Amino acid sequence: PCGKPTYLAPNTQNWVLASIYFEPTGTRLSDPRRRSLHREVRDMADTPELRRELNTLKQDLAALRGDVTTLSESSARTAKEGAEAIYNAAKEATAQAREKLMQEADALMQKVKTSARDVAGTVKESGQAALHEVEDTVKERPMTSVLTALGVGFVVGMLLSRR
Numbered sequence: 697p698c699g700k701p702t703y704l705a706p707n708t709q710n711w712v713l714a715s716i717y718f719e720p721t722g723t724r725l726s727d728p729r730r731r732s733l734h735r736e737v738r739d740m741a742d743t744p745e746l747r748r749e750l751n752t753l754k755q756d757l758a759a760l761r762g763d764v765t766t767l768s769e770s771s772a773r774t775a776k777e778g779a780e781a782i783y784n785a786a787k788e789a790t791a792q793a794r795e796k797l798m799q800e801a802d803a804l805m806q807k808v809k810t811s812a813r814d815v816a817g818t819v820k821e822s823g824q825a826a827l828h829e830v831e832d833t834v835k836e837r838p839m840t841s842v843l844t845a846l847g848v849g850f851v852v853g854m855l856l857s858r859r
Contacts, residue, residue, distance in 0.1 A: 834841040
């Protein structure tokens with residue numbers, strides 16, 4: 697091999713060992729060449745530097761797992777807090793809308809009551825004015841009023857008796 701040797705993990709080592717039986721062209725390597733490559737791969741894989749590197753990788757992987765766990769817990773907590781905030785805001789907005797609607801309904805009810813009182817007062821005044829007019833007419837022309845009442849009574853009696 698040329699250059700500085702590369703250190704390989706055991707799984708990579710097995711893959712390399714399995715692949716050295718063939719040339720890139722697909723022809724099988726001769727036994728001495730294969731044995732030589734096999735020794736080189738085993739020598740590269742069994743060094744203190746490789747073990748240190750593997751231990752460092754294991755520690756980094758464990759730290760990464762911890763970071764991912766912390767990140768997922770933090771994301772879940774943040775999502776839960778966001779959902780709670782949205783729920784509380786919607787609840788508050790609903791309460792405010794309800795309160796405003798109740799106030800508007802009360803104001804409308806007061807307007808209706810006031811309008812009804814005004815209409816009742818107007819009707820009462822109109823009725824009293826009409827009653828005074830009838831009373832005045834009866835006082836001015838008593839005979840005409842009695843004959844009119846008699847005629848109206850006769851017509852109503854005839855209509856009711858035909859039924």
